[in-house]
Amino acid sequence: MSTIKEVAQSAGVSVATVSRVINKDPAVRPATRDKVMNAIAQLSYTPNLLGRHLRQTRTNKILVLIPSISNQFYSKIIRAMEKVSEEQGYDVLVCMTHNDPRAERRYIDMLVTRVVDGIVFFSSSLSAAQMDELASGFPVVQCSEYIEGSNTDMVVIDDEKAAYDAVSWLLRRGHKRVAYMGSQVRYSSGIRRERGYRKAVTEAGGKADERFVFLDDYSYPGGGRMAGKYLECGSDRPSAIFCISDSMAIGCINRLISEGVDVPGKVSVMGFDDTSIAKVFCPAITTVSQPQSEIGRLAAELLIDRIRNGVHKASGGKLRKIILPHDLVIRNTTI
Template identity: 35%
Template sequence: MRSAVSIAQVAKHAGVSVATVSRVLNGNQAVKELTRARVAASVQAMGYRVNQLARSLRTDESRLLLTMVPDIGNPFYAEIVQGIDSVLQDNGYSLLLCETGGDANRERRYFDLLEARRADGAICLDPDTVQQALHSHGIGFPWVACCEFDSSVAVPYVGIDNRAAAHEATSYLISQGHTRIAFVNSDTRFMYARERLCGYADALAQAGIELNSDYCLEVDSLNFSAGRKAADMLMALAKRPSAVFAVSDTLAIGVMRGLQVAGLQIPGDMAVMGFDDIALAEQTCPALSTVRQPMRALGEQAAYLLLKQLDDATTPVTGVVLPHRLVLRESA
């Protein structure tokens, strides 16, 4: 087994002092470009790896950032995490992916890592975690709310205009002649769920369509099985809707499967609209019409916001709202 390369060995290989190698590795700009390139070449040639634990003990900086997600298996979060990781890697940070599962004890353990300075900051994608953090006092570490946020609270955030996106999706269904449109939502404790419900209601009101409470379903998660249950609820209605709009693609795909098992044709018997535009959306049969969130860009912007805080704690709090897009396929 190959032994670890020391910083002294790198210095000897590059023909410079240990102090110079250390300055290069720590991003010190007071090193000539030619010397910096020579040290970088030696680091690459010898396979030197920074001992992050030792570094954190010296600098009180771990170079480790947490990303908290409720469900690692949800493809929506996977693409956002890829965007976060690409930016962090380019800036010399490592990412620790933390699945919270809506478990308060897990969330507390992750917060403990931050408070103990074993990680430098966090990006929160879990609505539960975001809500807990937004309403907590005395949080002393840098963090960014991604997707779920509250613009009235002084915390950097990145997301989309959920209300406008839901309005656009519902208006499209109305333009296709649908007046009986069901809405499959998740927990309205969360901002995105409330905002999407408002957008749906706005579009109905604008078209002069009365909101039917029987068509407003709330399920306990965003996954496929919750969508299947929602389909059963729709099938049990005395007067079925002609279209359904779900607040996530995984929900919408579950709805489609449930309707197909019940013998309905999509979109002939019931049109289906999703939200997110995960990769699987265009692979379903029929392909799913949906609202596209710029998932990778959401992750990248969240990472940039967090890095700004780490570079300068006095950086003004900002929020970034990215554009959404309606993607029309076969299901609606």
């Protein structure tokens, strides 16, 4: 690989001039520019960004940290982030933590060691203090998930209220009891949704029956397994199930149907996220939708603002916690 020095030599100018040409400095004579451009083409030279970034102390890249790409939910959000980022001249990198704190640490290091300019967190295993400390030195935004007690910019929905609304709706529709299917990994959103679930149940005069609070993972198979447990409960089981993801709901519904239990005839099932399959699935899934594009757009904007204006000065130093509205989408898996 050729360097700026070789180009300079080959063009018969100094490295400074080559750098000027690369950076489109108007103060270089057309004739010189041409010479340099030729040399660049000749040697098929591309600047080493490490050198540039080292000098400029910025990289124009942002990192998005998610647990896993196998969860469809992130797809639309990240797409929106990419749109904003592209407009603003930033590249978006995605890394997966698989809820492994060590992996997370390695990727956070990319920020701390200045390989990227900022991070969007979807769930983190940091403590509130650690997160706050990171955010005090680097541009950081929490998205969808957030660490309880932490103070950073964030874009979220009111998960507790969303779950409360969903479960309340089921109860109002005449279901006496509602089962809960959540995540074993205690994502903050999961905790809040469970809280909303319990609140709705309690307020309706019942109390949450621990036999009907199931935990597994976010996947289709996870939903299937929980449906299995649910079926083992015998005939006094609830007539409605609130799942905290669409994948769970689908895994669950398929299991129920294959065991001959009619959905929604015998059991109503509700999902969460309104991912692309929810509308297409048969029966179409009743679910809680989040404004995914809006979430992604805002998160990217907040982050880039912090990057551009400095961690402490952006938005006058004030934190921004944006809570976006959720929405109940009634389809055909509930009566």
